[in-house]
Amino acid sequence: MEPAREPRNEEYDDGALDVYSATVMRVAETVTPHVAAIEMTSNRRNGRFRVGAGSAVLFTEDGYLLTNSHVVAGTHQGHAAFADGSRTDLELVGADPLSDLAVVRGRAPKVAPAQFGDAETLRVGQLVIAVGNPLGLAGSVTAGVVSGLGRAIPVWQGSNRRVIEDVIQTDAALNSGSSGGALADSHGRIVGINTAVAGAGLGLAVPINSTTRRIISALLKDGRVRRAYLGVVSTPSRLSASAVIRTGQRDGLRVVEVLAGSPADRAGLQAGDIIMTAGSRPVSNAESLQKLLFADAIGKPLPVSVLRDGKELDLVAVPEEMADNG
Numbered sequence: 171m172e173p174a175r176e177p178r179n180e181e182y183d184d185g186a187l188d189v190y191s192a193t194v195m196r197v198a199e200t201v202t203p204h205v206a207a208i209e210m211t212s213n214r215r216n217g218r219f220r221v222g223a224g225s226a227v228l229f230t231e232d233g234y235l236l237t238n239s240h241v242v243a244g245t246h247q248g249h250a251a252f253a254d255g256s257r258t259d260l261e262l263v264g265a266d267p268l269s270d271l272a273v274v275r276g277r278a279p280k281v282a283p284a285q286f287g288d289a290e291t292l293r294v295g296q297l298v299i300a301v302g303n304p305l306g307l308a309g310s311v312t313a314g315v316v317s318g319l320g321r322a323i324p325v326w327q328g329s330n331r332r333v334i335e336d337v338i339q340t341d342a343a344l345n346s347g348s349s350g351g352a353l354a355d356s357h358g359r360i361v362g363i364n365t366a367v368a369g370a371g372l373g374l375a376v377p378i379n380s381t382t383r384r385i386i387s388a389l390l391k392d393g394r395v396r397r398a399y400l401g402v403v404s405t406p407s408r409l410s411a412s413a414v415i416r417t418g419q420r421d422g423l424r425v426v427e428v429l430a431g432s433p434a435d436r437a438g439l440q441a442g443d444i445i446m447t448a449g450s451r452p453v454s455n456a457e458s459l460q461k462l463l464f465a466d467a468i469g470k471p472l473p474v475s476v477l478r479d480g481k482e483l484d485l486v487a488v489p490e491e492m493a494d495n496g
Contacts, residue, residue, distance in 0.1 A: 190297075193356050197299045198311045200358035202253050204228045204284035205351055207303035208237060208260060208274065210248035221245055225302040225351035226274060227360060229283050229386075233258065236386065237350030238365050238376075239265040239272045250276050253303070264393030266385055268492065270323075270334050270365045270376055273389045284352065287359030289338060289377030290457075292316050298340050299354045300364055300373065304347025314342030314373075320406045320455055322426075323365070323374060335404070335456035336381075337374050338362045344373040381457045384464065398467035398489035401432020406455045407444055413477060421454035422446045422477065437487035443476040463489060 210222040224241035228234075235250065242248075248260045258276030265272035292298075296316045304310050318339030338353065344364050353362035353375040362375030376382065388395040407424035414420055422444040428435050439445075445453055449472055453459045462472065468491045476483050 193297065194299055194311070194313045197354050197356060197358045198301060201284065201299070201301045201352050201354045201360070202311070203281045204360075205301050205303050206235060206250040206252045207347070208235070208241065208248055208250045208350065210242050210245035210260070210262075210274075212245045213247075222248075224347055224349040225304065225364075226250060227284050227350070227352045227363065228252075228279060228281065229286065229360075231278065231283055233276045233278045234263065234390065235260070235274050235276065236363055237272050237274060238363065239267045239270045240365075241350045242272045242274065243267075248274070250274075251303070252279065252281060254281065256280055264389035264395075266389060266395045268334065268395070268397060269382065269385050271363065271382065271385055271389070273386065284360045285358065286378050286383075287355055287357070287361040289361045289379045289382075292319060292338065292355070292361060292377075294319060297356050298338075298342055298361070299356075300340070300342040300344060300348065300351060300375075301354060302345060302348030302351030302364060304345045304351075310345050310348065310351075312343045312345070314340050317341050317372075321374065322403055322405065322456070334365070334376070335460065336377060336379075337365070338377050340373050340375065342373055377457075379457055381460050384461075388464075396465035396468070397492040398463040398465070399433065399492035400459070400463060400472075400487060400489050401429040401434040402439060402445075403427040403429075404445065404456060404459070409444070409477075413444075413480075417446060417477075417482070419446055419452055419454075423453050423455070423459060425476075433487045433489050437474065437485045439474070439476065439485060439487070440478065443478050443483075445474060445476050446482070447475045448472060465491075 208226045226235035226237035260274045260276045263273040300312045321337040321339045323334040351364045364375045403426045404423040425443045474485045
């Protein structure tokens with residue numbers, strides 16, 4: 171005998187579905203006009219040819235768009251097409267491979283720019299909507315939830331291995347060509363730039379936060395980002411009860427990997443260390459460390475305190491200027 175089933179509350183189920191659908195549709199209508207399909211090209215002796223394509227998000231009234239560095243790699247110009255059918259030629263303003271962000275510029279568009287949000291407010295399980303313009307299919311929309319925060323993506327720049335840190339993980343499917351598109355919250359604010367497909371049902375996005383805004387400002391001003399290089403791969407870590415009592419700090423950064431020959435390696439940092447402070451400031455996520463590693467930190471001693479096997483250690487690293495970052 172089968173157990174009795176609770177009666178289905180069709181009015182409640184349909185109402186919940188309508189609220190979810192209405193939210194996704196509203197965000198799609200808000201964000202889609204800001205997202206363009208872009209095709210970047212490079213001039214060679216045998217003529218111009220296509221070398222990269224993806225999506226980009228309009229973020230200023232005078233035609234600046236934000237996309238992925240890997241979409242524009244090796245290019246200098248291209249064109250963009252918006253959902254309303256308008257088109258514009260593009261020129262590369264600047265790119266930052268370490269964050270996988272780039273800025274391109276076209277003519278002042280007919281549409282208003284997107285509104286940036288703050289990825290620092292995101293929580294695991296929160297609804298997010300990915301909007302791209304893959305292969306010219308305007309307004310390709312997928313919805314899902316934030317499935318992870320503070321992720322890291324290993325990337326290669328020539329023979330050098332780098333890591334893009336503090337990445338948003340979502341189960342909103344990303345279609346081919348959606349790189350550079352928008353990840354929006356339920357209010358239609360852009361909280362991330364979709365950067366890669368990590369596997370079936372898994373997507374990644376560069377967060378829009380205070381560090382990202384600083385990167386964008388540097389690209390607009392100088393076309394590049396001068397960075398201090400430390401050489402650690404890290405992940406947020408909750409401290410043990412005894413460490414919280416002893417240090418007064420609840421979170422730190424667990425070192426997953428120390429890159430060989432890096433400033434962190436020479437300073438004595440090891441995998442498994444928990445970084446508590448850097449430059450006398452508490453660090454609890456990748457962004458809090460990245461904020462300290464811009465141009466003004468190059469070549470200057472950076473005090474770093476860590477927990478190792480329950481003991482507190484004070485180390486000093488001297489960040490170097492990151493090479494091949496343009």
